[in-house]
Amino acid sequence: MRVRQLIKDAVEARSELMKIHAALIERNGSKNETVDIGIATDSTEDNLLHADIITRTKDFAVTSPSLSPKLEKPTITQLLPQEVFNQLKAYENEANVWRTKAAQLELLVKEQLMNGATLTELQRYKDECERLKLSLRELECSYKKTMEDSGIEANMSAIGTVEQRSTVDLGDRNQLFTAEITQLNERLKKKDSIIHEFEVTLEELKKKVAVAENKSQEADSIIETMSKKLVERDSEIKVANRSVTKLQDELEKKTKAICYLEERHQVYRNTILDNDLVVSDEATDDWRHGFSDPRYTVNVSRRVQTDLTYEDINKNEYEFISLNEKLKELERDFSKKQSSLRVRFKEIEDILMMKTKLVESLTRQLEDSNKSAIAMDKSRQEERHSFNEKLLKLAKVAERVPVLELEIERLKEEKSALELSLQSAKEEYDHGLEEALSGSLRKFQQQSKYWKQKIAAVHSDNCELKGRILALEKKLEENRLRSKVEKADLAQRLTSSIDHVTVLQNKINTSTCDAQVNVRPQMINKYVACRPNFRDKNTFIMKGELIDETEQQLICCQKELNSAQHQVELLQQELLSKATQLASQNPHVDVGCGTDEQSNTSSEKSESTQVQNASLIGKLKELEKRNTELTAKLEIFEVEKQNLKRLEGKRNAELVVDSKNETRKHKSVRNQM
Structure with missing residues (x-):
């Protein structure tokens, strides 16, 4: 669904760009036609427009001596400045860049769709591999049973003989059973090692599938980011188109005012030359008598007996003075607007420079993503080759299934x-x-x-x-x-x-001699x-x-x-x-x-x-x-x-x-x- 939405957005952006380009061409043609009509025809609408503009820009002819008499039939190439053409070219270049980006995105989307199809095929192959593994495990179990049964038969015959012999003790039976159990354990270990190898290969395949899924998710995230950036660029293009339309409207208004002022200026020159008037500030040697618009009529002054009364002349003078003041105000406004337009054009240039830098970074990112996608395709092709080899091996194993079923x-x-x-x-x-x-x-x-x-x-x-x-x-x-x-x-x-x-x-005996004393023993x-010795008798015993x-x-x-x-x-x-x-x-x-x-x-x-x-x-x-x-x-x-x-x-x-x-x-x- 996301891929389809991205495709729709890219197609809509392309159609909008084509419409904008066609509208620009139509506007350029309409401007040429309007200029020709303003010079050659005398419609009431043009008179009204010129009358409105005269009230605002009457004093322009007097204060603009730099205009040459060669601008009798002005065209759009002469009226529009060079900056506008540069801006239009820049817009066209940007539109072309966005077209190329949209085409690259379409290619990426198609590649992602192909990758999604390959992923579905891989999943199907994976399911088939798991099914074949289950069948192989069942066959291994059956082989185990056959091997165990064959060992059990031999041991059972031994057990039958042991039963017939009543002299054999339980110790001999235990030894026989332990020997059988050890044999069975060895066989089970061998089969477990084989199963472990199959499980290891399965885990490796799962890891590869997980890596492929992660890469596909990364590609989806890249597509989402590019789609978001596309939407942002579309919104920026719409804003730029709106600003261009506004500037074109303002340019049309300014060109009409300039044409009107040039026509009035030519009429004033013709009147000065016809009446042999002298202007102190300007030299009239270079002036030539050009084409005068019949819509503008020149009244004779008071000295040369005019049809107007004194009051009408005073009114005209007052109107002329007011028109001069209004013209000055219009010139000021025009100069301010020109400066503001230049500032705007500079801002637009800065914005476009930023956009071009962003486009360059996006192109680099797209190139990197393209390289990564190519590497992913190579890895996936290698995985496909390995999967095909494994499937061939499994098919060879599956050919043995009917014989094994009979067994x-x-x-x-x-x-x-x-x-x-x-x-x-x-x-x-x-x-x-x-x-x-x-x-x-x-x-x-x-x-x-x-x-x-x-x-x-x-x-x-x-x-x-x-x-x-x-x-x-x-x-x-x-x-x-x-x-x-x-x-x-x-x-x-x-x-x-x-x-x-x-x-x-x-x-009794008196002491007659010392014999008794000598006989007495010492x-x-x-x-x-x-x-x-009773000294320490009671020292260790407390009271x-x-x-x-x-x-x-x-x-x-x-x-x-x-x-x-x-x-x-x-x-x-x-x-x-x-x-x-x-x-x-x-x-x-x-x-x-x-x-x-x-x-x-x-x-x-x-x-x-x-x-x-x-x-x-x-x-x-x-x-x-x-x-x-x-x-x-x-x-x-x-x-x-x-x-x-x-x-x-x-x-x-x-x-x-x-x-x-x-x-x-x-x-x-x-x-x-």
Whole structure:
């Protein structure tokens, strides 16, 4: 539709240009005729026109001495200035340029129409190619089915033998099915690669078609822009024609006024020459008596007895004066209009120069578009050649279609027989898969239960050992406290008993010599060294912490202290009794032996407590070692359990994926069948 509209617009523009050219020629002829009629005839219309113009331009003959007597019969070539002719020639040249542009646009439109026809042919070829591709794909599918069916037949015979053999396990069947599936996958991959190559070629063809469509769209856009520019140029031409018509009307008016003034000027000259008048400003030697229009009559002046009265002459004088003033005003207006016309002509020249520049740029654009169109045509011809070659190949392939259809019918019959065997084989395979999966799940559940029970038993053992360790630690702390308290009490008892014994010895035995002093053992440092160090005992325990434990420990300590005090009192009594007995029996015997025995007994007790503490510490260390070993074993068991879980999860996932893939493959085989 756009192309048709552009063609119509171009034809209308051409017809309008032809009409304008014919109108210009007619106007030039009419101007020549009007000038001849104004000179040779005496019609009433001309008299009226001249009478009107006389009132406006009466003083022109007096103030225009430069007009020559040769202009007795003026023509259009003499009256019109050279600028008007130049303008008309420029307009004609511009009209010719626009004609050529319209013809070029027509050629472009025809080329675009041809390109549109080629595009439709390309689309038709494309549809045929797609149809042939579909037929090829169907044939490939049928070939696939035949190949798959042939492989399935061989495998089905193997399956039949496997069914007859009851000793074959499900693992062998799975291996057979996996081998078949791998073969089918390889064949499918080969066919997919072939299909991919066809798809790649199809995409390339689509890209080429898209490029051709884009080029056609660009050409359409160029045509639209050119049509818009054509409309703009047509409007500019119409405006220029209107301005030309206005200028021609003004020129006609000016030429009529100039002719009238020249005629009046000739009449005035003739009257001056006839009456032998002298003009002070001009020399009348060059004047000649020309043709005088009979319409103009000369009245005799007052000195030569005229027919007019004085009043008529005065009226004529006043009219003459007014006409002179009007003539001056007309001359001023005419000079102003001439200047305005020149300015307008200059503006029109500038506009035309701009138009010529635009036309040159448009011609360059059209040449570029023509070159691009030629390149597009070449590329399209190459594409046509390639399409023809491909179509020939496809036609050769299509010749094989009837033979392949017969094979397809035969294969369909075989397909119906193979589907039944495939279904039975699939059911057996599914049944075997279900049994294998159920067995593996049972094993997995049993293993998970076993490991859970084992981990729970180890955890319970660990908890028991931790409880035992805590109880032993508490016992150790209690034994340590008891040993420390006992040591302190024993030290106090020993010091008090020693002091008491010394006092008793001093009372019983008088100091006769230094033997007792020499026999006394120096054991002071021993007792000092055995004192427990309680300096940092309560530094790390804040007030308010472990309230219940301290109270319990204090209660235990009080009980132990009471028992220890009771034992100390008993020991003191025994010591006193023994000391009195010894004093009564051997008054000179030193009491240091008793002290030695007491010290030995206390040292033996401390050693026994130390041995017990060491044994307890060894047991604690053994328990800690065992605990660490058990924790390490637990960690190893947990890691092994996690690894087993992961392996079993992977195996189950692989089995599920394999089952899904096999079901999908069976479905695809069924769909292809």
